[in-house]
Amino acid sequence: MALKGKDIITLKDITKEDIEFILENAEIFEKKLKNGPLKLLEGKILATIFLEPSTRTRLSFESAMHKLGGRVLTVSKDEMTSLAKGETLSDTVRVIEGYCDVIVIRTPIEGAPKMVSDMVSVPVINGGDGAHSHPTQPFLDLYTLKKEFGKLEDLKVAIVGDLKYGRAVHSLAYALATMGTEMVFVSPKELRMPDSIIKVLKNEFGVEAEEKEKIEDVISEVDALYMTRIQRERFPHESEYEKMRSVYKLDSKIMKNAKEGMKILHPLPRVDEISPELDATKHACYFNQAHNGVPVRMAILAGVLGKI
Amino acid sequence: MIEKKEIKVSKIRNGTVLDHLNEGSAYRVLEMLGVDNDYGNPVIVLMGAESNSIERKDVIKIEDKFLEPEETGMLALISPNATISIIKNYNVVSKRKIGLPKKFIGVGQCPNPKCVSNQNEPISTVFNVETKDPLILSCGFCENVVDSSDISAH
16 A cells, blocks of 8 residues: 555656565466456546657556556547636546546646646646656666566676657666666767756765767677667757757668677667667567556556555 | 955935845846836846855845845745845835755746646645755756746746
């Protein structure tokens, strides 16, 4: 019952115990699912409010709820006629909370999930808010690493790509620091990890991650490469995006120097940062990682609803 | 006998004295309080005065203005060491320290245009104090880390 009633808004609110609790229960759910869907959340309703396009996050939450025997109400931006009519998000969610037991919200407005969690009494889960945070993604990243390596400590993970605008990597860095995983950041100078995050990692976790500009500089020493997409929608100018979009391209040539058991993770969707020729190799882990979203989000939903 | 350096500035009869302001902050404080050329009563501004508790300080005396706590919430952003004395008939009738709260509520504006506190929502801004010296804050919604001047300048 460790997570009962808790809002999942930013990784900063999550303790090591919370992460361990979710990872353990995700593993239990994944095993139980082999015998078919569960009934743990029968009679419970999840409302997904998605004001920004998303496939994976929304579908994996909805799939998780269905597999736990619960039901789902979903609202997309086009269907939010109340917002188009000028209603505030605060009013909208105060109405929706009466229809459901838990809310997952994705929005381009940064901090909106925090505001919603202050307004409503049902648990609120942040499904991504602009460049701020995407706190459930790192749970499935950690779950994937734990499944592959059997541990999170004594691992070295390189986080590669747009570390400036990528919200998932900000959350991931906090999560890895919490679990004691060593990190190295690989990005172009223009897209390096924000100083504010580097400062928190240093002051609150005592973590000083190395910063590099080339994958080739780290490939032989890391246990996992966490690749990310350079996201067009986060750049203020198209020209900046064009300059950066193909800066990293992982292919079999670079992979020659990788450790035997090295794993490649990616939150997907990818553009051209991982060559498809790597998909069939033992290193590729990204599709499994996406599938892991279901048991992990089952654990989160059952956790905040006080059923585990 | 140690000679005590005293600043000779005329007293005010009724009004507010803002003492121990950070050196150089007086004009920003006046701007924040909305006291300008049109104020109509005497305002005494002393800049760079010597002080025992801080290296140098600014002092402002405003005749016929009695500042309420809600009017001075933002002062902690500019000058957390400030003291405010209310003067009636040349006597100090109340004195309070500004101090630094753990969080600022309803004060300043988040510089992040995408922050929910800059949309049309019925919420007050919230800033958590991250470090006191220098005064670094983080938005209670979008967690943007800001310098105190970034939010008071808006």
